[in-house]
Amino acid sequence: MNLQRTCTLAALLLLSATPLLRADLFSVVETTDLRGKVSFQICTESEKLKIESDLSAESRAYPKALEETKKEWLQNHAESPFPNGRLKQRTMRVVTTTINRDEADKLLAQNKGREERALASEKEEKDRILNEKPNRSKRGNNQAAVEQQKREIKENRERDALADKAETILRQKLSAAVSHDIPSYGQPPEEPKKAAAKKKKK
Secondary structure: OHHHHHHHHHHHHHHHHHHHHOOOOEEEEEEEOOOOOEEEEEEOHHHHHHHHHHHHHHHHHHHHHHHHHHHHHHHHOOOOOOOHHHOOOOOEEEEEEEOOHHHHHHHHHHHHHHHHHHHHHHHHHHHHHHHOOOOOOOOHHHHHHHHHHHHHHHHHHHHHHHHHHHHHHHHHHHHHHHOOOOOOOOOOOOOHHHHHHHHHHO
C-alpha cells in the first residue's frame, strides 16, 4: 500500500514539474562580427542553436574566404597593407540563461548600456586628445607625449578604415560560401564626400 502511494505521489510530482521542464529558456548572448564589434541579444534555445550552427559553418569556410579576400585586396589596394590582425572570426558567448523573459530583458539592457558607455567614453577621450591645443605652460616632454598620442590615434583610425574595407569584402565572400547573411555591427565610417557635405550644411 505504501509503495502504491509512493508511486502515485511520484507521478503527480512529475506531472506538476512538466510545465517547468517545457518552459522556454531565454539566453542573453554576446556575439561579435568580423571586426570584433560586439552586439547583445536575447535568444531562445532554438535560436541559440541556429547561431552556433551558423558560426560552425563560417569557421570551416573562413580560411578560404580570407585567402580570397587577400588576393582581391592585392589587386585593388596594393598600395595599402592588408589589415590581417583587425579581422577575426565571429564568436558567441552566453552571458546568462533564465526562464524569466523580464529578467532577460533587464540583463540585456544592462549589458547594452555598459558596452555603449564604454565605447562613448573611449571615443570622447580620443576626441579630447585630438582637439587639445598646444599648451606653452606644459613642459617639452609632456607636450611631445600628447603629440605622440595624437599621431597614434590618427594612425589607428586610418588602419580601422582600411580594415572596414577589407571586412566588407570578406563578409561578402564568407556569406556566399555559407549561404547566409553575415551581420556587421556598429556604424560604418562616413565617406569623405558625405562628411564634407554635412560640414558645409552646418
